[in-house]
Amino acid sequence: MNLIFDIQSSIAAHYDRNAFCISQKFYTYKQFAQKISDIRLGIQQFVLEDQIAVGLITNDDIETYASIFALWMEGKAYVPLNPDFPTERLQMIIKMADVEFILDSSEKQVFHNPQTVLTKTLDTSGIDFDPKIISADNLAYIFFTSGTTGTPKGVPITFGNLSAFTDAFWDLDYPIGSDDRCLQMFDLTFDLSVMSYLCPILQGACVYTIPKEEIKYSYIFELMEDHKLTFALMVPSILHYLRPYFDEIDCPDMQYSLFCGEALPLDVTEEWSRCLPNATIANVYGPTECTIFCTDYTYKKDMTNKTHNGVLTIGNDMKNTFTIIIDHENNEVGIGESGELCLSGGQLTPGYWKNETKNNEAFFFKEYKGENIRFYRTGDLCSKDEKGNILYLGRVDFQAKIQGFRVELSEIEFHAKEALEKTNAVAVAFTNSIHNTEIGLVIESDKFDHKDLLKYMKTKLPVYMIPTKVKFVQNFPLNANGKIDRNRLTTMFG
Amino acid sequence: MEINMIKDKINQVLVGILEHDNFEIHDELTAKDVDGWDSLSHMMIITKIEEEFGIRFKLRELNKLKNLGSLVSLIQSKA
Numbered sequence A: 001m002n003l004i005f006d007i008q009s010s011i012a013a014h015y016d017r018n019a020f021c022i023s024q025k026f027y028t029y030k031q032f033a034q035k036i037s038d039i040r041l042g043i044q045q046f047v048l049e050d051q052i053a054v055g056l057i058t059n060d061d062i063e064t065y066a067s068i069f070a071l072w073m074e075g076k077a078y079v080p081l082n083p084d085f086p087t088e089r090l091q092m093i094i095k096m097a098d099v100e101f102i103l104d105s106s107e108k109q110v111f112h113n114p115q116t117v118l119t120k121t122l123d124t125s126g127i128d129f130d131p132k133i134i135s136a137d138n139l140a141y142i143f144f145t146s147g148t149t150g151t152p153k154g155v156p157i158t159f160g161n162l163s164a165f166t167d168a169f170w171d172l173d174y175p176i177g178s179d180d181r182c183l184q185m186f187d188l189t190f191d192l193s194v195m196s197y198l199c200p201i202l203q204g205a206c207v208y209t210i211p212k213e214e215i216k217y218s219y220i221f222e223l224m225e226d227h228k229l230t231f232a233l234m235v236p237s238i239l240h241y242l243r244p245y246f247d248e249i250d251c252p253d254m255q256y257s258l259f260c261g262e263a264l265p266l267d268v269t270e271e272w273s274r275c276l277p278n279a280t281i282a283n284v285y286g287p288t289e290c291t292i293f294c295t296d297y298t299y300k301k302d303m304t305n306k307t308h309n310g311v312l313t314i315g316n317d318m319k320n321t322f323t324i325i326i327d328h329e330n331n332e333v334g335i336g337e338s339g340e341l342c343l344s345g346g347q348l349t350p351g352y353w354k355n356e357t358k359n360n361e362a363f364f365f366k367e368y369k370g371e372n373i374r375f376y377r378t379g380d381l382c383s384k385d386e387k388g389n390i391l392y393l394g395r396v397d398f399q400a401k402i403q404g405f406r407v408e409l410s411e412i413e414f415h416a417k418e419a420l421e422k423t424n425a426v427a428v429a430f431t432n433s434i435h436n437t438e439i440g441l442v443i444e445s446d447k448f449d450h451k452d453l454l455k456y457m458k459t460k461l462p463v464y465m466i467p468t469k470v471k472f473v474q475n476f477p478l479n480a481n482g483k484i485d486r487n488r489l490t491t492m493f494g
Numbered sequence B: 001m002e003i004n005m006i007k008d009k010i011n012q013v014l015v016g017i018l019e020h021d022n023f024e025i026h027d028e029l030t031a032k033d034v035d036g037w038d039s040l041s042h043m044m045i046i047t048k049i050e051e052e053f054g055i056r057f058k059l060r061e062l063n064k065l066k067n068l069g070s071l072v073s074l075i076q077s078k079a
Helices: A002-013 A029-046 A062-073 A087-096 A159-171 A192-203 A216-226 A236-248 A266-275 A356-362 A409-420 A451-458 A486-490 B003-018 B039-053 B059-063 B068-078
Strands: A018-022 A025-028 A053-057 A077-081 A101-104 A115-118 A139-145 A153-158 A181-184 A206-209 A231-234 A256-259 A280-285 A295-298 A321-326 A339-345 A363-368 A371-384 A390-395 A399-402 A405-408 A425-431 A437-444 A469-473
Touching: A002 A029, A002 A062, A002 A159, A002 A192, A018 A029, A018 A062, A025 A029, A029 A062, A029 A101, A029 A115, A053 A062, A062 A077, A062 A192, A077 A087, A139 A159, A153 A159, A159 A192, A181 A192, A181 A216, A192 A206, A192 A231, A216 A231, A216 A236, A216 B039, A216 B059, A231 A236, A236 A266, A236 B039, A236 B059, A266 A280, A321 A363, A321 A371, A356 A363, A356 A371, A399 A425, A399 A437, A405 A409, A409 A425, A409 A437, A409 A451, A425 A486, A437 A486, B003 B039, B003 B068, B039 B068
Parallel strands: A018 A206, A053 A077, A053 A101, A077 A139, A101 A115, A181 A206, A181 A231, A231 A256, A256 A280, A437 A469
Antiparallel strands: A018 A025, A139 A153, A280 A295, A321 A339, A339 A371, A363 A371, A371 A390, A399 A405, A425 A437
C-alpha cells in the first residue's frame, strides 16, 4: 500500500522539522519516529500476530498519535476508546470489535481487561519503521457511531478507503507543505481527526492539538494567533462560539479554512472571511461511512454563493466519489428535486462491522453508468442543481449533529425510557441562542426531579448525547398523521 | 463592585442557564464540578455574565479563567 510508504518517507524526510505541538510542547519528526519505533516493538512483543483491531485510549499526547502509526506499520487497525466516555459504552465497543489488546498512554491503565500495553513506559531502541506489506483491504480503523437501538455501529475503514481519500483530497488543490502549521481540533473518536493529523504528516507539516481541559474555541483562537496556523479543518459550531469575538480576530497567515460536520451558514462564513483575509474557505461534506469527506465547495468571497435557507451548498463530488439523489424506489430524481443523497466510490466502507441487518438497510446495489455499483444511503435530504452542486435540505430520519458528532435521537430516547420505565420521552434537537444545536428531552409526566435520570444516562452515553434541557408535558401533542408532533415539542426549547 | 454581590449575580446566571442549583459558589469551583457546565453552556454563561455586568471579555481572557475565583477577579477588574 503506497499510503504507508508515503507516511514512512515523509517522516524520514523531515526529521529536523516539528511534527506535533501538544500542550505548547514541540516534537520533531525524529522524536515522533522514535516513539513510533518503540511502540512498534511493544506491539510485536505483546500483541498477538493475528489480532487486527487494537483498542487505543485516546489521550492528547505524542504516544497516542505514535500508536496509530505504529499499529498501521504493523498492519493493524485502531479502535479509538475515549477514556471520558462511560465505561459501559467502551466495554460494548471493545466487545463488538473483538478487541483483545489495548494501547494506553495513561500513567495508570484505564482498563484491566483486555490486556493493556502501556505506551509511555516502553523500552526504547533504534528507529525502525519499515512497514509490513499491507494491502488495500487491510483495515486502518474502526470508528463507532451512534446507533438507533442503544448500540453503537462500527464503521471499518480500509487503507484502500484512506488512500482514495488522500488522493481525492490533494486533487482539491488545498495544498499542505512542510512549512504549514495545521490545526487538529477533533476528538480521536471522530473521523475528521484522521484528516487533521494524517494530511500534515504526509507533507512534513506540524500538527497543533487541543488539550482536553481547555475550552476549544478560545484555545483555537490562541493557536491561530500565537502560532500563526495556516491550515484548519473545523466544525461550524466553533464559528458560532467565536462569532461574538470576530472583531478581535485577524489572522492573515491562515491559508485554508475548511468546515465539515454540520450545516455552514453563509452569513457567518462571510464574517469569518474578514477575520482571515488571505484564506480560502471551503465547505466539505462526508459521513464516517464515506471517509473522511467526499464532496467539496470553495466559498467565493464577494460573489454569489449557492445556498438553501442561508446554508452553503456542500458542492460537488470529489475525485473518487459518485453521488446520486434518489426517491423512495431508488430511482434518481431530476435536477432541483429533493431526495436522499447516496454515495459510492473508493472512500466507501466495506460495510458496518458484523451488522448484516444495518448493512441491508443502509447499502444497496444500483446500475450506474452501465455498472452495478454499491451505494450508501446517507439519510440526508438533498437536491442537485444543473452544475452538480448539492444542497443540504435536512435529515430524512431522526438524527442530529451535536458539534459535528452524529447522534441518533432514538438512542437517547432508548436510554431515557430504560430509566423511566413506563414513562414516554422524546429527544429533540433544537437551535440555541448562539445557533448551535442542543438536545432537549420532553417527558410525558408531571414534573419531577430529573437529576437521577441524567445521572443514569451519563453512565450509558457520551457527554455530547446527554440532554441539556428537560421539559415535562401532560400529553404529547400529535400531528395530522396521529404521530407525536416532534416539531411542536422542539418549539418548547430555545 | 463588592465580591459577594458579584458571586451572587454569577450564582443567578448559573441557575438561570443550567436550570438547577446543585452547586456551591466558592473560589475553587470549576466547570467540571457543576452538572451541565460544558463547552456548550459555557458560551451562554459567559454571554449572560457579560450582559448582567455590562462588560465585555476578550477572547484571550476566557482561556485564563481556571476557576470561579479567577472569574470573579476578572469581572471585578472590569465592572
